[in-house]
Amino acid sequence: MTVAFKQQSADRLQESLALVQRLIERQRQLEDLVSRPEVSEPPTDPLAPHYNLEALRLKLEQLHPADVAHILEALPLEDRLLVWDQVDGARDGAILLEVSDAVRESLIEVMEHGELVNAAEQLDADELAELAPDMPRQVVYEVMGGLDEEERAQLQSALSYDEDKVGALMDFDLVKIRADVSCEVVLRYLRRFDELPAHTDKIFVIDDLGLLKGVLSIRKLLVSDPDALVAEVMATELVSFSPDEDAADAALAFERYDLITAPVVDEAGKLIGRLTVDEMVDVIREESDSEVLNLAGLKEEEDLFAPVIDSVKNRWAWLAINLCTAFVASRVIGVFEHSISQLVALAALMPIVAGIGGNSGNQTITMIVRALAMGQMQLSQAWRLWRKELRVSMINGVLWGGVIGSVAWLLYGSFSLGLVMLGAMLLNLMLAATMGVLIPCLMQRSGRDPALGSSVLITACTDSGGFFIFLGLATLFLL
Amino acid sequence: MTVAFKQQSADRLQESLALVQRLIERQRQLEDLVSRPEVSEPPTDPLAPHYNLEALRLKLEQLHPADVAHILEALPLEDRLLVWDQVDGARDGAILLEVSDAVRESLIEVMEHGELVNAAEQLDADELAELAPDMPRQVVYEVMGGLDEEERAQLQSALSYDEDKVGALMDFDLVKIRADVSCEVVLRYLRRFDELPAHTDKIFVIDDLGLLKGVLSIRKLLVSDPDALVAEVMATELVSFSPDEDAADAALAFERYDLITAPVVDEAGKLIGRLTVDEMVDVIREESDSEVLNLAGLKEEEDLFAPVIDSVKNRWAWLAINLCTAFVASRVIGVFEHSISQLVALAALMPIVAGIGGNSGNQTITMIVRALAMGQMQLSQAWRLWRKELRVSMINGVLWGGVIGSVAWLLYGSFSLGLVMLGAMLLNLMLAATMGVLIPCLMQRSGRDPALGSSVLITACTDSGGFFIFLGLATLFLL
Structure with a gap:
């Protein structure tokens, strides 16, 4: 009796991937050699590409569907489709279930109607429900026609729930x-x-x-x-x-x-x-x-080898929001252009105030968002936590404001500039703590997901706020 | 036969938490009334606090250890200790296993030697190994003495592995x-x-x-x-x-x-x-x-109600790093103070260039870090992905650079300022794409965790780089 332990599974999987990549490379070379017999001496066996593909097919057959899915995800599109062609059609459905959404799309796109119907027919009602949204409508109808009454009812029930509800994820195979x-x-x-x-x-x-x-x-x-x-x-x-x-x-x-x-x-x-x-x-x-x-700032998981245009589409929304908030911050600075022209040091120091405010605000908001998501915090405790965060930010403000204020004093030889720096750091960190508690609590209260965009919102507050506080204090006390 | 379904478990848990909070509040009121009999008429029954505690004890007894742990995590320290006192000692061990590290520390701190030994003795070798690092050494020795030879060997084996290794997490209870x-x-x-x-x-x-x-x-x-x-x-x-x-x-x-x-x-x-x-x-x-x-920028999960000083300690490391990188960026601006004094608009526009570079760089680095962590990307593909990311960033650069360049042109009436803005956006986004691929690949190659600090590093590059590119271009072409 032989015992075939799949030990060190992460390493094994990487080895399989490397082997598949070598076979793909060799396939391209062999096809090239066969198509141009004049370059190789002795001439390459015209069947060599065929045998090489056979080796690839055998390797894929030994792998768990999840491992095949992993390999498909790690390959650029043309290699991915070459491998997909060698996968036994009877396993198409199981593998489609395992791959990421983006890669699934790229595979379904190249499959013919018959192949898709074939793949879908191997699946249970709950699995089919998972694939259905990505499948051509016609395929789903055709497969549905072949189901018995109970399965069709199960499929329709599963499809009637949003994909983030229990109903969409339940399975019907039970004793x-x-x-x-x-x-x-x-x-x-x-x-x-x-x-x-x-x-x-x-x-x-x-x-x-x-x-x-x-x-x-x-x-x-x-x-x-x-x-x-x-x-x-x-x-x-x-x-x-x-x-x-x-x-x-x-x-x-x-x-x-x-x-x-x-x-x-x-x-x-x-x-x-x-x-x-x-x-x-x-x-x-x-x-x-x-x-x-x-x-x-990414909308969803991206296929690593997605076409450039898909990546641009996935990323543009957050970049646009970021641009808007940066523009607002820029206009805040614009208001104080007169002050900056009188004391150029302000331009160099202002990003420090904004930056540390953003960092500290992100710490607070991450804490609060997580506590709300895990049900560990009720809105009634917001007041208490705000006071705590405020104290933390005041200690940090005095500490780091003192450090960077002293540096500014030494660098520019102005004690009052150092004091303004200290004051601005302290106030911006307090603003960060306040907004860090307030933003997620308001979002939760209005029934929104407190996590979504919270980081962008807090950074917008600490940037615009930081510039305003620092340049405002400087205009009041230094000019 | 009654069927007691624990349905809608999230809601049930919140109800339990609310009930416990009401009982705690009532306990404080009752203790207050009993200690000052003159304020209530008729006088409060001196045993009322006792009965109230009994109700709390009964409620806790009905809850799963994980639910008790959840409630302990959601309570401020003084309330947490009041509840902990009412928990049946026989369940202490199971609950200590479930609470977060920070809360576990706060509970172990107030427990006496005998209580700790008692709690530890209820646990299996693998569970004990999980608690041992947080327990006083003397307690661990004492409990170890009471184990049979096999269990002691198991405990020592589990303790000999780092806590992120399989050996530290395995359990010995099997058939x-x-x-x-x-x-x-x-x-x-x-x-x-x-x-x-x-x-x-x-x-x-x-x-x-x-x-x-x-x-x-x-x-x-x-x-x-x-x-x-x-x-x-x-x-x-x-x-x-x-x-x-x-x-x-x-x-x-x-x-x-x-x-x-x-x-x-x-x-x-x-x-x-x-x-x-x-x-x-x-x-x-x-x-x-x-x-x-x-x-x-948080070192580890924080107890929501941690003392202020603990929170400061948990957060200071990343704030300090952020401050250093912000200081470097500030010095880059300092080099160009002369240019800014001649054209103050530069001060208002420069945070936009740096900000969008940071956002876009974070998108790239997140993609690459995740792909490396999931084993979906080998270092040999870095070259290919860099070219792709570069193309994405060039499209974004021309697009958003064009938008914000036009706005700058309209706002300040200078076409060449708009062109400089466009050029700086394009170059900083290309820098962001390059560093976004390079940083995690270099970290992976040198055997480090590519995730740790990658966001801080990329932001440092795009801030300093963005200021340098924008102010440099402006100095070259506008002044």
Whole structure:
């Protein structure tokens, strides 16, 4: 018996990627040699490109769909399509599910109608629902026609929810039993399956009307007396979700209670599906990705090798907003042009005041946004936290304002310029602390996502505010 | 039979928190009334505070340890300690495991030696290893003395790994069997357990020497013929980890292959523990948290109600770095003070050039850092991606440079000032694209984490570079 451990999986995956890249390169060389027989001596075997492709196909066959997806994502478009052509059509659906949205689009674009129908037909209703928005409408209709009534109802139900709701992520492949049978009967019933649904850690107990009565965990089933009734060993205290709950909230609950699967029930308490931890892990990953991407001013995850024009489109919105706020800040400076012309040192010092305000404001707003998102802070505590942040900013203001004020004093030989610098730093940091608490609380209160654009807003405040405070103080006291 | 569904868990948790807060407030009022009997008429029952605390204790008893942890995190220090006092000592350990590092510190600080030993003694070796770094050394020694030899070896092994390695996160509570028994025997063996370890989705098959031979998934066991031998139905193709692999890589593998548990083996192939998905979810969450916190310039997750001085300490490092880079940028402006004194409009326009460069550079660097972290990009592709990013930045440069150049032309009535603005925007965006690719690639090459501080570095480049380019061009062509 041989044991084939896939150890050090990250390294293994990189090796697979490197091998695929070598095979692609060799393919291009071989095709080139065969098409120009005059350059190679002895002439290359005309079948060599064919054998090389075969090697690529075999390599891909051995890989997990998720690994093939990873390789597709790491390749430039023309190489990606060459690899995609070598993937067994029977695995197209599974791989399309795994790739990122941007790469999925690039693959679906080159696939023919028949291929797409073929790929979609291999999928369960819940998987199909995940792909459907990216598929040509005609393909979805055609596949839908081939489903049985129950599956079609499931697909339509899944499609009726926003993609960030529990209903859009639930799956329908689950094991149901009645409460009045014995564990022995359950074990015999399970043995009739060819395979249990993925991630089955519990069996759902329902009544004649389909209402959820409890869950029987497999761990419990395995240690229970075979004669015990399901009703005696099942759990009735359980975490369930409704289909229109936010997926992010469900993911937090999975994290908090260490769940593997959980039932989804409708308002009447009827079992309509289940959530599995692998989907929730994806939700957590996507949430954190979009947080980081938003912070950096990107609309969404970009295909690394996207055409230039797609990248421009993905990035322009935040750049435009940034430009507007920078323009406002610039006009604030414009108001004080007379002061700057009298004391040019102001022009050199003003970005320091604005910069440290932005940095400090971002620290505060990040704290508050996270606390609101995790439900660790209520709006009623805003007042208390504002006072705390204000104290932190005052210490920082005196500390760093003192440092940079002294430097300005030494550099320009003006004690009062140093004092203005200190005062401006202190006031701008206090402004940053105030807006850092106020902005996310106002956004939360008006029902908006406090994370979206908060970094841009705080920087706009600390830039314009910083320039105004510093140049204003300088105009009052120095000129 | 009553079914107690914990539906809408996010709302339920907020309700629990609100109730606890009301009980705390009432407790303070009651204590106040009892201590000053003269103010209330009729006098308050002296036992009222006692009954109120009892209600709090009962409420806490009904909550999952993770929920108690959440409530503790959401309370200011004095309220947190009041609640902590009412928690059943037998649950202290489980709750300490769930709270954030900062809050854990605040709780351990007020606990007495005996309480800590008590709390630690309830934990498994792997859980104890997680708490040990925060515990007083004396407590750890005392608890260690009470462990049996196997547990002590496990604890020492877990403590010997860095906290971001697989070895530090693995757990030792797993079910092992031999390959030469039948499924029937396995089922009978399992029935002898009172309870199977949490998250048991597979049983590990080992030989006499403890070498891992394969895994028997519970799903497979349940559908197999009872007479079949384990060797026939177990899987030998499996993902395993070594204890000194990065936990983040392991988490990516869990995500990629949808794992619930996976074996950890040493170099010889001996089974030494297992990883479970709940730990991996925590790793994913922590990774993304530290990414966001680093981007915002925070050293680590902060207790929302931390003393002001702790907050200052957590935040000062990045503020200091920011101040240094801002100072450099300020000196660049200082070099051109003569130009600014001749054309004050430059002072107002220069932050726009620097700002958009920083925004665009952050977009590029975020893309590259993420691609490197996910293993989707090799350094060999840097050249290709640089050319792409350069093209994106040139389009943006001409576009937004044209817009803001025209505005400058209209505003200041100088066509050549508008041209300088356009040229400076274009060049600074190209600089941003170049440094956005170069910085993370150089960091990766020198074995550093490309994410750490990348945002600060790129902003430093685009600020200083932007001021230099704009003021330099203006000095050359306008004066």
